[in-house]
Amino acid sequence: MRPELIHLTQMGAIRVCILFHLLLSGIGATAADDFLTALQRRDWHAASRLANRADGAATDRSHLIDGFRLCLSGAYAEAQRTFHTLVQSDDSLTRALAIEADGQLLFLAGEWNALADLPATPGADTSGQAAERAFYRFFGRHERQTVRFDRDSSTVPMPLRVSENPTLEAVINGRKARACWDTGAGICILSSSLASKLQVRTDGDVTAPVSSASAKQLRMQAGIIDSIRIGAITWRNVPCGILDDRLLEFRVAGIRVAGFKAILGWPLMQSVDMTLDFAAERLTLRRPQPATQPRNLSWYGIPQVTTMMEGCQDTLLFQIDFGGYPTQAFAAMHGRIQDSSRIDSIETRIGGAGGFTNYHAATFSQVTLKAGGRSRAHTRLVERIESGNLNGVRPEGVFGVAFVEEHRVRMDFTNGVFMVE
Numbered sequence: 001m002r003p004e005l006i007h008l009t010q011m012g013a014i015r016v017c018i019l020f021h022l023l024l025s026g027i028g029a030t031a032a033d034d035f036l037t038a039l040q041r042r043d044w045h046a047a048s049r050l051a052n053r054a055d056g057a058a059t060d061r062s063h064l065i066d067g068f069r070l071c072l073s074g075a076y077a078e079a080q081r082t083f084h085t086l087v088q089s090d091d092s093l094t095r096a097l098a099i100e101a102d103g104q105l106l107f108l109a110g111e112w113n114a115l116a117d118l119p120a121t122p123g124a125d126t127s128g129q130a131a132e133r134a135f136y137r138f139f140g141r142h143e144r145q146t147v148r149f150d151r152d153s154s155t156v157p158m159p160l161r162v163s164e165n166p167t168l169e170a171v172i173n174g175r176k177a178r179a180c181w182d183t184g185a186g187i188c189i190l191s192s193s194l195a196s197k198l199q200v201r202t203d204g205d206v207t208a209p210v211s212s213a214s215a216k217q218l219r220m221q222a223g224i225i226d227s228i229r230i231g232a233i234t235w236r237n238v239p240c241g242i243l244d245d246r247l248l249e250f251r252v253a254g255i256r257v258a259g260f261k262a263i264l265g266w267p268l269m270q271s272v273d274m275t276l277d278f279a280a281e282r283l284t285l286r287r288p289q290p291a292t293q294p295r296n297l298s299w300y301g302i303p304q305v306t307t308m309m310e311g312c313q314d315t316l317l318f319q320i321d322f323g324g325y326p327t328q329a330f331a332a333m334h335g336r337i338q339d340s341s342r343i344d345s346i347e348t349r350i351g352g353a354g355g356f357t358n359y360h361a362a363t364f365s366q367v368t369l370k371a372g373g374r375s376r377a378h379t380r381l382v383e384r385i386e387s388g389n390l391n392g393v394r395p396e397g398v399f400g401v402a403f404v405e406e407h408r409v410r411m412d413f414t415n416g417v418f419m420v421e
Helices: 019-023 027-039 045-053 058-073 075-086 091-110 112-116 124-138 193-196
Strands: 146-149 152-156 167-172 175-181 188-191 201-213 217-230 233-241 249-252 256-259 262-264 272-278 282-286 295-301 302-309 316-320 342-354 356-370 374-383 397-399 408-412 415-418
Touching: 027 045, 027 058, 027 091, 045 058, 045 272, 058 075, 075 091, 124 201, 124 217, 152 167, 167 201, 167 262, 188 217, 193 217, 193 233, 256 262, 272 295, 302 397
Parallel strands: 175 262, 188 233, 316 397
Antiparallel strands: 146 233, 152 282, 167 175, 167 217, 188 262, 201 217, 217 233, 249 256, 272 282, 272 408, 295 302, 302 316, 302 356, 342 356, 356 374, 408 415
């Protein structure tokens, strides 16, 4: 069976799992669950009403709602400050969500030492959290990442692999390397052999547990890349993770079918206005310019775009993961699809760092999704397993390359723009 997703890693911010039942003990599980559900569905009116009913926690939960609304509107610095004031909240649910959100936004901003100093997450594994902190402190000991544009615009070839994932040639620490250009990767990744060859700065004792797109639990070494150059753009002092070569390979019946030595992700992409032309197989990177058009692109561990579904009045959120191919749906999405359109369920395989994992895929008569000006009817959606993390932002699904293939896609994080032509 051909794997539906060749996706090497979706690291996002390196977060630990938080067990929901540990957090709700003693605070009124039903009320907390209702509030969390309304918050994750972005039903601000219902969330505010439920927050006001929380004895002793109404003010903090109201501020929590404000923080997530700011985050989804692109006001990340203000959202981070809001969450940071709540990490010592007396309300355990507010505190847990604030720590998670504060960590996500500090990760986005590259504020490594502040991230390492966050309060302990309730219910988290202490050894894993200590490893995380050491990981962040390693990054914090080095100069901050910078970007330099020698020209305002650069266009480079973007060959697509057999799984349609975009690749490019980058100059990493002065040497050419083929890399996956992965919108779903929250941190750049190198194989251990390539990192050694490029003399990436490392500390062999600094590793942290991470989860891959295939739901595998792995350990990743921390590193700093001196420079990455694509076209006329150079990034310096780029934090990265290093994985054993075998974890970045995919084998079926013992035969290697795919693999990468380098994955370049969101830490580079957030500083450019980029157009991925899947028909012409080329990538254009531009210096971002001020714009006033409505925002539809935001970030929370991974970029996400506002989405509409035919027959549904709610505005949905879909993550953008071009390291993968199929369109995927979380449980919240399946609950919004009319039962009459569901036909059958089949088995499929998801590839991520560490290998493959079996997933279910539901088949439908038709589910039409629209985002960034692109409307596409789907007859099959992979039922994506959600992480155990307790998050205030819970998207309904994931767009892979299947949603945009043969089209041009513009993503401008600075101005919050996602557009498909």
